[in-house]
Amino acid sequence: MVTGESQPVLVELTVPKRAIERGLVDGLVVPTGTFAGKRMVEPALSDEGVADLLAEVAHSPDGFAARGETGARALAIVAATAAALCGEDIRAALRGPDIDFLKGLSSGAIDAVREMLLGIESDEPAVLENALRTALS
Template identity: 45%
Template sequence: MPTMLTLGVRPRRDPEALFADLLVATVDDVATAEALEPHPLVGTACVPLSAVDDSAALERFLVRLDVAPPDEPPPVRAYVVEATAEQLVDAVAIAPGSSVVVLCADGDVVETTALVDRAGRHPGLDAGWSEDRVADFLAVVAHAEHGFFAVATDTSSVLAVLAGTVAALRGDDVRSALRSPDLAGLVALHPDAAAATREVLLGVLVPNAGNIAHELRRRIDEITGDAAGDA
């Protein structure tokens, strides 16, 4: 059964609620992560493990496993690992005391995504995957126990992920939503529907998070008629 997000489209007090803290800034090191300019749409950062030293405080950040983790990984918000279908069993066993995001670009996406979720981990979605793979992934996570993180490259792909997630939860045409995200519809989502969406889509990792955040804000302001924007 699809999750019912048909609570109506109406004006909302906070048109940015769906987007608040959505973006995860992918950066090169902890110093850059700590120096990020605050923005309401940027929630945290993701740093590579190879750039982390023993003294870094990482509880606020995601950490990408670009090198093998130590025997006792430091506490972080979540570890991010890319794995093949053959590596999934080992990938979901990494850092047993921490949250882990697992991206798997091969194998049957329904099977691999379900396996990650059953292991108590967060499935990862790459917005650059084929439309069919993205749609099948979203069909699984719409009914999964654990939320997911996505990886995107620009504002348009962030909106596509959001629109596709909402469509999957509502039982709408996901592929159409991915191709033509309806920003006005996203901005006008009922608050309960926005909250339900964000329980499923936990964050989107992006480069140049500041630029994407400002562009998202600009597009939202065009919809809402808010001329002030980020000024």
């Protein structure tokens, strides 16, 4: 029976959440050899060499990977990547990573860092990841 009156239809509207919100360290450290053929920051590369590479990569669609031997150097690479994206002093970030700044990165900023820094290779990925998590906790 049609009465001419319409009835409201209830529809739940929500903003979809991202399936997985990736943190700065989640999945960052991988086994050595994972990024064969990608632009690579080797442990022996000087701070000046790293800064030059990051300045270049920050303005290109391609990312880079790094090899990490120590947690301190891996943290420095993460900090320098964020600095490169923000137009900050990359060399200063390599010498003294700003932990509070890294901890305060928004999810969008984390995504940007992770798009540029594809990963950090290590012979002992669990050890290096633990060192990064400890430094950033």
